[in-house]
Every structure is written in C-alpha cells, then in structure tokens.
Amino acid sequence: MNPSSLKQQRVAVVGGGYAGCAAAVELAEAGVAVSLIEAGTELGGRARRVKLPGLHGEDVCVDNGQHLFIGAYRELLRLITLVGLREEDAFTRLPLDLDIYQTFRLSCPSLPAPLHALAGLIKADGLDLAERWAAIRLMLRAQLDGFHLAGDTTVALWLAANRQPPRLIRLLWEPLTLSALNTPIATASAQVLLNVLRDSLAAERAASDFLIARHDLSATFPDAAARFIERHGGTVQRGSMVKTLQRQADGWHLNSGETAYPNVILALSAHRVATLADELPALSAHLAPLKDWSYQPIYTVYLRYPAGTRLPKPMLGFVDKTSHWVFDRGALMGEDGLFAVVISAEGRHTTLTHPELINRVSKELSNAFPYLPKPIWQKVIAEKRATFACTPNLQRPGHATGEANLWIAGDYTAGDYPATLEGAARSGVAAARALLATLPPQ
Numbered sequence: 001m002n003p004s005s006l007k008q009q010r011v012a013v014v015g016g017g018y019a020g021c022a023a024a025v026e027l028a029e030a031g032v033a034v035s036l037i038e039a040g041t042e043l044g045g046r047a048r049r050v051k052l053p054g055l056h057g058e059d060v061c062v063d064n065g066q067h068l069f070i071g072a073y074r075e076l077l078r079l080i081t082l083v084g085l086r087e088e089d090a091f092t093r094l095p096l097d098l099d100i101y102q103t104f105r106l107s108c109p110s111l112p113a114p115l116h117a118l119a120g121l122i123k124a125d126g127l128d129l130a131e132r133w134a135a136i137r138l139m140l141r142a143q144l145d146g147f148h149l150a151g152d153t154t155v156a157l158w159l160a161a162n163r164q165p166p167r168l169i170r171l172l173w174e175p176l177t178l179s180a181l182n183t184p185i186a187t188a189s190a191q192v193l194l195n196v197l198r199d200s201l202a203a204e205r206a207a208s209d210f211l212i213a214r215h216d217l218s219a220t221f222p223d224a225a226a227r228f229i230e231r232h233g234g235t236v237q238r239g240s241m242v243k244t245l246q247r248q249a250d251g252w253h254l255n256s257g258e259t260a261y262p263n264v265i266l267a268l269s270a271h272r273v274a275t276l277a278d279e280l281p282a283l284s285a286h287l288a289p290l291k292d293w294s295y296q297p298i299y300t301v302y303l304r305y306p307a308g309t310r311l312p313k314p315m316l317g318f319v320d321k322t323s324h325w326v327f328d329r330g331a332l333m334g335e336d337g338l339f340a341v342v343i344s345a346e347g348r349h350t351t352l353t354h355p356e357l358i359n360r361v362s363k364e365l366s367n368a369f370p371y372l373p374k375p376i377w378q379k380v381i382a383e384k385r386a387t388f389a390c391t392p393n394l395q396r397p398g399h400a401t402g403e404a405n406l407w408i409a410g411d412y413t414a415g416d417y418p419a420t421l422e423g424a425a426r427s428g429v430a431a432a433r434a435l436l437a438t439l440p441p442q
Contacts, residue, residue, distance in 0.1 A: 017045020020267030022428025043222030282402030387419030
C-alpha cells in the first residue's frame, strides 16, 4: 500500500500512555493517519508529568511515579530515537549498581557478557562465599535451562527449590523482584522474573545498564511522540475522555461523534478498557479473564530539602524499611534538593495516611543520613492500580479482540514482560503491526 492510500486508513488510538504513543508512532511511521486521543492533560498515562503546588505556590513538576529504565528496553529506545530524541539527551546511562545502603551491593564491571554478571556476583559486597555461590549457581542453572521453567510457580517457591539462602533472598532476589515485577515474591511469577533476567543480567553487558531519565516522564517519550505524529499528518487530542465506543455501518464512532474510524486501538489500562466492552460482546468475552485479576500499587514520596542537599549516591535501596529506593533528583535531573522515595507493591504502608507515611519515610532517611535537614516540602503520589499483579500462569489477552478492526494495547497484554514501560512499548508496536497486516494491499 502506498503512502497516499495509507492516509485514507484513519486510525483512532484511544489512550496516550506509553502503549498508545508507541502504537500511534508505529502507525504514523507507516504513513497512516492517526488520531491519538487522551483523557488527561498530559501524555504518559501511569508514567507522566504531574504539576504540584510548591512551597510558595509555584509549580513543582514531578512524575506520578519514579521509573527506572534499563538497557534491555530495546523497543522503547528504538522509538525514542525514531521520534527524534537522542539517548544521551533523554537518559544518563550508568552500569548496573544495586546498592542496598550499608548492607549489600551488586555492581557489574565493564566486561563482556556473561563475565560482567559473574564478576559482579563474585565480588558482591555483603554476601558470604556460600551466598555468592548460591546466586551464581542459580543463574547458571537458569541459563542452562534457557530461562524457561517446565511449569510456572511463585518466585518464593522457585528460590526455595533452588536452595537460596534466606539472607540472599532478602538482599538480592526480593528487592529485584519487587523492582521488576512490582509483586511480592510470595505471589510473583518466577517465569516472568526469568524473562527479565534473561534480557538484562544474562544478555550483553549494556542490557543491564541503568538508564536514568534526564527529564520528566512525559518529556522522555510521549511529548516527542506527539510532535512526531503531528509532523506525519496525525492529530493529538488531550482532555478527551472516550466513554462509549459504537460500531456503525461506516466504522467506529467514539462518544457518538460524527467521525468514523475504520480501525481503533484501545490503549487503556486493564481496568479502564473493560468499561468500554459492555455493548461489544466479543470484546467483553476477550477481556473476561481480567475480571479475576488483582493489582498492585506504587507509592512515591517526594521530599524537598534545602538547596544543595545531596545523597551519597543518586540511587540507593533499603531493606526492612518502609522505603524501598530513594532517588536524588537533584543529582540525576537537576531538581536541586528533591528526593523521590519509591515503595513498590502492597504492604503496611497502604494503611497509613499520607502525613503518617511522609513522617515515617523522612525519619528513615534522617536515620540513614543524619546530616539531612528537615524537608521543607513533601507530597505523596499513590497509584493504587499501578500494575497488574504479575502472578504465575496469568492468562493475558492478545491484541486482536474478536471485534473486527478493534485492537487492544497495554502492558497487560500477552507478552514476556511484567507491567513495565518496555512492556507497554512492545504491546503498542505489536498492536499497530497487527493492524497494518490487515490493511488491503494497493
């Protein structure tokens, strides 16, 4: 199909998160006329820019959740380059360095894979010889098995079956699982964790690098994606919530509007997309497994300290604390004195009021770093349904819905990854390519 005929194939992409932006960019690159429709004022979905009132009434731009990218995010990095951004402008690339403050540290040297991971485990601070060997033995076993389990199970049961010492689980495997899957090890899928390990620690050395966003998460990809779509003849609508979806003789109509779209991609969250399925039996049946899903939260506590306040390192972790990771956004992004404390998955912190949580987190930081002054500004952002609970053998829906010319995209759709930004990007691209494959030849 040539570009002029592709321009006649109007597609509505509903949802301007990373999956929707990825789908719209892939279609725009192919020459399709795309309308990207987002309910909010900012693009990015659960990884977007948020403006909060500051100490003196000024706007403070933060993210609705602190996200860590890694070098294995190949699809997202490809898209970021495609829309005109350079990796070095979007990210600070750092070698893998898991530093659990004053307790454990796994740092991978600049060696060819898999020597970098092996050397990192051999030299890991805070582990005894038996614990190091147990970790190495598990990684070697996983590699010999092709990072594939005969039957999925929980991470906790998988670790127990492979005789991982309790202290090693507490210092390495539990923080790693919470960071990657946002699901406690007692219920998290071991197979999905193995997929992540396969593509990061066990892949080429650069795949395990940390990529720290230099800007807010809307600026990291979605804003540039919107400009790319518009340059390619598409449109981007913000502040437009789609509440109804109806098929008529001339195509799909959104909110009973006059515009008919021959094709639609629903790039909404798992619990949001189901609200559009009531009048669409095939879509409703396709999404039926989602009714039994559970979801996991991510809490981010922002603390502003006086100018010049710094952490010993830009990113540090904790165990046996309410706080899981703390990021120095001054060191990472130039937001002087602003720290972001991330708390993954469910836990006792969800029962606390926001002032109680702020008080607990700030005390943990002051106990760890006695030189810190009192914070002068603070805010909690709680994403109650940040990710789906990544449990064993989860049946995830495919992109085709059973409704003709209607597709879904999102980090929850069928794929190897947990609910990550890379998973969202892969899903969006896959949905777009599946749609493109159905268009009639020229």
